[in-house]
Amino acid sequence: KNEVEQSPQNLTAQEGEFITINCSYSVGISALHWLQQHPGGGIVSLFMLSSGKKKHGRLIATINIQEKHSSLHITASHPRDSAVYICAVKRRDGGATNKLIFGTGTLLAVQP
């Protein structure tokens, strides 16, 4: 079982819909990233969070440390939001490197 699981793997939405992507992890973490990758493009970090909630424009990220779960929400979705969204965690291991462990990503397609 992967240490970081995302759902759904694929998501198709209509423009304007509210979208939720979920991430569950099984290890203790010190931080969690939500990343965005457009086809053929590089990776952009949308959020880094370790507790609570963050909001940037139409994007909202929440994390529940006790439940080891995070969600990424997109309000009023738009076709330009179509991308792969990746959840990644930094393990809270004493002596461990600062490498990230990645989920397999959620492919989002927003149709006009």
Add this chain to the structure above:
Amino acid sequence: GAGVSQSPSNKVTEKGKDVELRCDPISGHTALYWYRQSLGQGLEFLIYFQGNSAPDKSGLPSDRFSAERTGGSVSTLTIQRTQQEDSAVYLCASSLGAREGSLFYYEQYFGPGTRLTVT
């Protein structure tokens, strides 16, 4: 300011040849990471440099892979005797440094990647 840059953006090579991929981190970032994204696969960690500490090479898939970081800045990932399974996008990221095992973690910034195709 300038972000993380990588070169080349695309590389096509024949099986058995050696390749070198370059990463220029954000100025002032002492931590540098290499990741790999194979077709249809998620991202996987390869190697991590932090300041003058010994690098964490635990993610390198074989001894054909090596990396160095000169002067605490530019890094080169070298793949010797390339195989078709090495075809992937190789991503570099950098961050402000943190003491190994520190509970405080700085955000990583990713480069655009190098798409390697081994024919």
